[in-house]
Amino acid sequence: METRQITVIQAAAILISTIIGVGVLPLPLFAVRAADSGAPLVTFLGMMVAFVGLVFITVLGMRFPNKSIVQYSEDILGKWFAWLGSAFIIVFFAVLTSLAAREFGEVVVTSVLKTTPVEVTVIVMLLLAAISTRNDTTTFAYIHHFYFPLLLFPALLIVALSLNNGDVINLQPIWGNEPNGTMKGILTIAALFQGSFIMTLVIPSMRRPERAMRASIFGMLIAGGLYVILVVAAVSVFGAEEIKQLLWPTLELAKATSLPANILERLDAAFLAVWVTAVFTTLLSSYFLTIQAINHLFRLRDHKIFSLFILPFVFITAMLPQNIVQLYGIIETVGRIGLSLTIGYPGLLLLISIFRKKRGNPVGEKNLDKNS
């Protein structure tokens, strides 16, 4: 029996640092492609869509405070359907891990380590995540808790410094000029929030699962708020048309800013270095989710064996896309398809569980003690 030690703040920190990842770098591009100057609005709507999924997960988690989605889906759907759903979840998050690792590998190879093969940067990130997943859930929470200020601070710094160059006119009209791809864009951006699925693993380890909703709201607000602010900053500095020419507008934003007093002339390399932590926490979460899901599916005691066992598969998946263009095509498609798993599937489960009046056991009194 794992101890219930995760507090609300830690749960929110896990959400935030999981959501904020490599997806932030192309985020303004996705948003602008969907609705020009309406990008902030699209981002906000995308966040709302993702929030619906998170609410499903959280409500389900609170109905079954001792179980993860793999376990309670068996109660709700019966063994075989649940098995299928869980298998999809496992495969999806393994793919998500590999895509995130590849995406960041490409970023590093393109902008900093120009002569390093992308395989090396990808395998380094994956190894880092794989080794760190060998810890228990409590340490997993500690890791997220430790890094989340490190991730908010540089992003906010970049935003604050770039506001110098921003122009409000770039943000108008706030509805956007040609709102035809808006729906697709909202889904693409909602897909960037898919890491919030980790909540299903966090709730069974929370000290007080009844407060999980609070953590979800805070986590989504801060992470989503940062997304919106970053899009606002990028659009106001570059303008919508300019952003369409940039692959990673957030990185360009860092490039365009410099610290006062000329301490560091350019911030992009430093930003990217700090951003390694953000990518690491995201990778860690999706990798951890994959492994724990396998663990719960096969009812194993120890998840450590799998952490290195699935590494080759994830690595090979990461290396499948031929180039960046294809990579982003896949990321957008996989992300949108994945929404049916991260929003549709929990929604379905919730509906059936209400319909069939299924509930998990409430947390025993013993578990509320400080250290039990």
Next chain:
Amino acid sequence: MLRGFKKSKTKSNAAVPSLFLEEHKNDRVTGNLEDTITFIKGILGVNDDFSMRKFHVFGKYPAAMFYFSNMINQTLLNEDILKPLMYPPSHLEGRSIEQDQLKDVLLNETLYHSEGKSEQKLATLVEGILRGGTVIAVEGIEEAFFVGMRSIEKRSIDQPATEQVIRGPREGFIEPIGTNIGLIRYRLQSTDLRIQTMEIGRRTKSTVAVFYMEGITNPDLVKELNKRLSKIDIDAVLDSGYLEQYIEDNHLSPFPQVQYTERPDKVVANLLEGRIAILVDGSPLALVIPTVFSQFYQTVEDYTERYLLMSSIRMARLIALMFSLVFPSLYVSIISFNPELIPTEFAVAVAGGRAGVPFPAVIEVLIIEISMEVLREATIRLPQQVGGALSIVGVLVVGQAAVAAGFASPITVVIIALTTIGSFATPAYNAALALRLLRFPLIIMAGVFGLYGVMIGLIVIANHLLSLKSFGVPYLSPLVPGDFQGMKDLLVRGPLWWMRKRPAFLQPVDETKLGGHTYEDLKNTEENVLDPSKYQK
């Protein structure tokens, strides 16, 4: 052949006194003086420092006294033991003492020593002699007297060499555990201070004392420590460091999970927070458990001087600590991968300095780093008379010459010098050592992957720290998991009246440390006593 082997084995058993003693563990004093003498002399008699003195108690009863002559105080022995035993004291004069009363009379009315008792087991007596006691056996008494009269030469109490302070007590522990226990009791005159002693070390039989505060320290912690200590079965415990390596949680981690100190006041402060201290006879360093990372950059002085000043100094120490870990690797990655980060003029100057250096930055930094480590190690070993001079020659002249020879760039020398100095600003030597060690993999990562590599390295280190535990306490408490009370004493040192609670991560029995209204009461009574306007002639 088998028989022959067996025979030789039993023979060698008999030859080793400790095994012989083990075999005769339950033998008792028989009352026959000759038997006792044969037994003790058989075990210890070979040694030249062993003394046996035969005499007659009250001129009548034959007796013998055993001791190691260099471990006892001879004058005291003569005056307080031998004399009253030979001359019946005045209050016994004229009384005729029978054989059956003799034991009680001797123990209760004759022996002028507080630490005296009677003992039946021969093995215990021998162990007592080894520890520095004196044993007196008398013909016809089925017990022997044991008098603890140990007197070992010891150095005086002086300033702790590794933990000096400008403001604060100047005492440090010395080697004998008795003195150290006294130093702690003197600072913590409380009925709640508990001291448990045990013997560890099959041969050295070192006394190990465990200190904790009843009613503050979590009892489970004491239990766990005793469990770990009782499992240690080694030959020798020559220093508390031997124990540290057995009781720590993660043996592979470079980070120390047990703190050591030679300051009694620090031990007392830690006991009052709910920690446990361990002292070992013969070691001037006490161990303190459980340990968290923040302890390694805190000093006693942080609390004795005013909080505003010490908070800023603590920040400086933290910067030095970070410096000693990442500075060289940051330098390497910026120079070799991202020179565009630093201002152009500076980048040009650095490039100019490096113009004649044939190696890449990472090799250059590694070479200078390693030679710095060699110099540092050499300065410790050097005799004191030449140490100062040679280290100046070593660092200044060699550094200057290396630059002049085009072997290293001046900026590299500056960076390494700053790093080395920074590592000495960390109060805990073992933590500084860990960071210094971790610097090398970071430099190599920087040489291979630039800033990206440094970050990867730092993440690995941070993850390790986050998963590390000392007796179940997360190593980075109170930062992670967050504890608001503890944060007041983390990066800055909050005013003493802010810290009303003991650290929560130690789960103390009694949490409150400060009376509720001390600060408010002091503020209320403030009054301008010597206001100049009141001054009337």
